[in-house]
Each structure stands twice: as structure tokens, then as C-alpha cells.
Amino acid sequence: MNIPFLDLKRIPVGIQNELVRTFRRMLEEGVFSGGKEVNLFENNIASYLNIPDFVSCSNGTDALEIALRLLNIGPGDKVAVPALTWVSTAEVVKLTGAELVFVDTDQDGLIDLDKLIELPLDHLKAVIPVHLYGQIAAMEKLCKWSKEKGIKVIEDAAQSFGAKLGNKASGAWGDIGCFSFYPTKNLGALGEAGGIFCKDEELMLRARQMINHGQSYRDKHEILGKNARIDSIQAAFLNVMLNYFDQWQIQRKELAKIYLEELSEIKALKLPLNCLQSQHSLHLFTLQTPLRDELRAILLENGIGTAVHYPQIIPKMKPYHDGKSYPNAQKISQQTLSLPLNPFLTKKEVLYISRFIREFFKNQKTSFAIL
Ligand SMILES: Cc1ncc(COP(=O)(O)O)c(C=O)c1O
Structure with a gap:
């Protein structure tokens, strides 16, 4: 028997056909950036996670970097990150020019809250708990501590789409939640995709601008941004995948x-x-x-x-x-x-x-x- 770790060619034929029909429909409609599939995807995710809004984006790494930029984190700031995670979580902190402070994990690979709490607070601006392997970190305790100390929480929910603590989804606990829809994830696209949720409405508005060259309307560039939009075809595929x-x-x-x-x-x-x-x-x-x-x-x-x-x-x-x-x-x-x-x-x-x-x-x- 040959059993690969994960073989995406095994997506059931019925679903493959649905994806092919979706692609054909998109070819006929000719909208490959933005459009109704992207809007639908954002609404679908917001309602699945029971959050007020969702901003889709290019991938989970960009989501994390944008989260840091939305919170104005950069040189002179420190960000706490678990020592064990996918490299993106740390990479984005370095990219902003902020300093990384690593925290050991517990036995299950989640950030060790006792160690986090012991960190010196000087210049510590944010913490990025990573919900590794589909688990969810002890967010209630973490958020309580961070609120008391004035430290922002960016959740890396790349591996935990759909996980919940009480009635609240992973990614909805902190100030900002970041998601990845990389093909191997629980909810995976047929390419790259990600998303962001900010608790603060104003920040959410800025996230939407930031992924689109800082504009809300074409040619009205209000803040510094980049192109981190989701690929519309991936949004359409994810609309299919979410049903399963x-x-x-x-x-x-x-x-x-x-x-x-x-x-x-x-x-x-x-x-x-x-x-x-x-x-x-x-x-x-x-x-x-x-x-x-x-x-x-x-x-x-x-x-x-x-x-x-x-x-x-x-x-x-x-x-x-x-x-x-x-x-x-x-x-x-x-x-x-x-x-x-x-x-x-x-x-x-x-x-x-x-x-x-x-x-x-x-x-x-x-x-x-x-x-
Ligand atoms: C924990 C974690 N953070 C961030 C990412 C980055 O997501 P992406 O590959 O969509 O950039 C991933 C997935 O690869 C991940 O597993």
C-alpha cells in the first residue's frame, strides 16, 4: 500500500467537477480580481465564524504582516512569538523591523502562558499566539493579561480554522486574527489565500484598504498599502470547499x-x-x-x-x-x-x-x- 501524507489529487470526483464548473463559470463571467465570489467568500467566512466582517487576502503570511502594520508595529517594538511555529509567524515580525522575543511552548506546542507573563514588558507591543495543529491556546487568560498590560494580541489561526473556545472562534479572541487557506489547511484553496479579522471596525476598514494599495475606491489612496488581494478564482473555490x-x-x-x-x-x-x-x-x-x-x-x-x-x-x-x-x-x-x-x-x-x-x-x- 502506498499512503502519501496528503494527496490532494484525491479530492472526490464530485467536488472536482463542482470546482471545474466553478472555474468554467468564472471564465464565462470574466472577473478575475475582486467581484462577487470574493464578497460571497468574505460573507461566508464571517457567518461561519460568527464574526461581523472578514477581509480576505493573498495568504496567511501577508495577513500576519498586515496585522502588525495595522498596529503600527516596527523598529523599537518587541513582539512575543512561540519558539515552535511555522516560520511565517516570526518572519513577518522581522520584516516590520520589530524585535522578536521567543517564548517556549507547553507540552502540546502552544505558547506557555506562564513564561509569557514573566517577560519584561519594556517595548513589548504585541504577542502572537499560534493555535498549532488545530488546537486553540488559552485565549481567555491570555487576553485578560494582555489587556491589563496594554499589549496587543494577534492570533495566528492559520492551522485552526473552525476551532472554538466556548462559543468564540479562534481568530476572534484577540485584537486581530489571521487565517491561511493554503491548500493543505483544513479549509484549503487550490492555491494561495488568507484572511484577516480585526475586532475594531476602524482597523477592519484600514485592513481592507491596506490589502488594496491603501484605497477604498479606485485611485483614492488614503493610507500606505500593498497588493495583498485574494485571487478571485481561489475565493470561488473556497466557497465550494467551505460546504464540505x-x-x-x-x-x-x-x-x-x-x-x-x-x-x-x-x-x-x-x-x-x-x-x-x-x-x-x-x-x-x-x-x-x-x-x-x-x-x-x-x-x-x-x-x-x-x-x-x-x-x-x-x-x-x-x-x-x-x-x-x-x-x-x-x-x-x-x-x-x-x-x-x-x-x-x-x-x-x-x-x-x-x-x-x-x-x-x-x-x-x-x-x-x-x-
Ligand atoms: C502557523 C502558521 N502561520 C502562518 C502560516 C502562513 O500561511 P500561508 O502559507 O498562507 O502564508 C501558516 C501556513 O503555512 C501556518 O501554519
Whole structure:
């Protein structure tokens, strides 16, 4: 059996046909920037997330950079970012000229609030909690602290579209929420796409201008902006994909449940036990084991693709090196392994992958044996 980590060619034929029809309709209409599909997409997302408005944009990285610029963050300011995340979260801070302050994560890869709270507050202007793997950080506590201290919160909700804490969606807790609709995400386009939500209406207006060369109307440039508009074709595809989002979450959770059951007895594995919770928008099925690299190699030999999110913590990367240590983030980067988990995977495939993992651990020395 050959099981890729994620094979987007497996989008069901019925949906592929719907996407082709959508593209054909767009060709006939001839509107490839802005237009009704973009408006529809923004309305659809706002109503799905139960937020008053949504500004679509080119991708999640631009969304984060725009968020920082909307808050006038730049040289002389500091921004706190978890040590383990996709590089974009840190990259955008550097691009604005602000200084990065890394914070270790907890055992699950979310920003460690106790460590965040200990940071010196001088020049600390914002924090970017990252809702990694579809989880959501402890936003209630984080927002309370940041409000007291006058620190802005920009949520990186790139991996957590649809996750909720209470009734509030991830991305709707902080001052600004940033989203990615990169093809591998839970809600993925067939190309690049992203979006922004600002709690403050005035800021939302400026976000809309900023993604469009600082203009609200053609040739009326009011603020400094850029071209970070969403591609209309991607907006139209996302309008199709959003209809399947809930069903795909159900499927992901059914498959994750099988992994959890099949792998529960392996002592050497830390499983994502909270991933079936209703507030979790299941994106990646990440387990942790000290034998990560060996396990990964055996799975690959047997045709099973996996991924590592992420093999290196950001403060160890050349452009961001700070020489400090972040033990939890470091441990996760050395031990985490993402198993295939997507709605195009079958139960039979998940059972097959689980069997290989069990066999691998059975063949290890006693300290890593099955319970
Ligand atoms: C945590 C995180 N932040 C930011 C991004 C950036 O999103 P994009 O790839 O759409 O620029 C991603 C996705 O790649 C991500 O996973």
C-alpha cells in the first residue's frame, strides 16, 4: 500500500467537477480580481465564524504582516512569538523591523502562558499566539493579561480554522486574527489565500484598504498599502470547499479516533488525546516519541508518508538565532511526527498505518515495549 501524507489529487470526483464548473463559470463571467465570489467568500467566512466582517487576502503570511502594520508595529517594538511555529509567524515580525522575543511552548506546542507573563514588558507591543495543529491556546487568560498590560494580541489561526473556545472562534479572541487557506489547511484553496479579522471596525476598514494599495475606491489612496488581494478564482473555490468543511471535520475525527484506539497501548507514544474535543479543529494528528526518526524511516520504507511540524525551532534558525534555550519546543521538534490525517484517507489505511506502528514498537527494547 502506498499512503502519501496528503494527496490532494484525491479530492472526490464530485467536488472536482463542482470546482471545474466553478472555474468554467468564472471564465464565462470574466472577473478575475475582486467581484462577487470574493464578497460571497468574505460573507461566508464571517457567518461561519460568527464574526461581523472578514477581509480576505493573498495568504496567511501577508495577513500576519498586515496585522502588525495595522498596529503600527516596527523598529523599537518587541513582539512575543512561540519558539515552535511555522516560520511565517516570526518572519513577518522581522520584516516590520520589530524585535522578536521567543517564548517556549507547553507540552502540546502552544505558547506557555506562564513564561509569557514573566517577560519584561519594556517595548513589548504585541504577542502572537499560534493555535498549532488545530488546537486553540488559552485565549481567555491570555487576553485578560494582555489587556491589563496594554499589549496587543494577534492570533495566528492559520492551522485552526473552525476551532472554538466556548462559543468564540479562534481568530476572534484577540485584537486581530489571521487565517491561511493554503491548500493543505483544513479549509484549503487550490492555491494561495488568507484572511484577516480585526475586532475594531476602524482597523477592519484600514485592513481592507491596506490589502488594496491603501484605497477604498479606485485611485483614492488614503493610507500606505500593498497588493495583498485574494485571487478571485481561489475565493470561488473556497466557497465550494467551505460546504464540505463540517463533514470533513467529522471524517478527520473518525479517523483520529481509530489512531487513538489502535495506538493507545504503546508506552513510548504521547498521543494528541484532546484532538477529538468539539473545540478542536482537527488539522494534524501529531504524536510524540523519542524514536521519531526511526519510526518515520520504517513507515517510509513501507510506503507511508509522514511529516514533521516542525523539525527546527525558530530561534535556532539562522535569521532568528538568539542562543537561548526553549526545552519544550525543542523536545517537540525532536520528537513530533504527523501521521496522515485527511478526509481523503480510508479507515483501512489508518488501520494499516497503525499496525506498522504497533509492530515497530513491539520490535523495540523493553523500555519502549507495548504496555
Ligand atoms: C502557523 C502558521 N502561520 C502562518 C502560516 C502562513 O500561511 P500561508 O502559507 O498562507 O502564508 C501558516 C501556513 O503555512 C501556518 O501554519
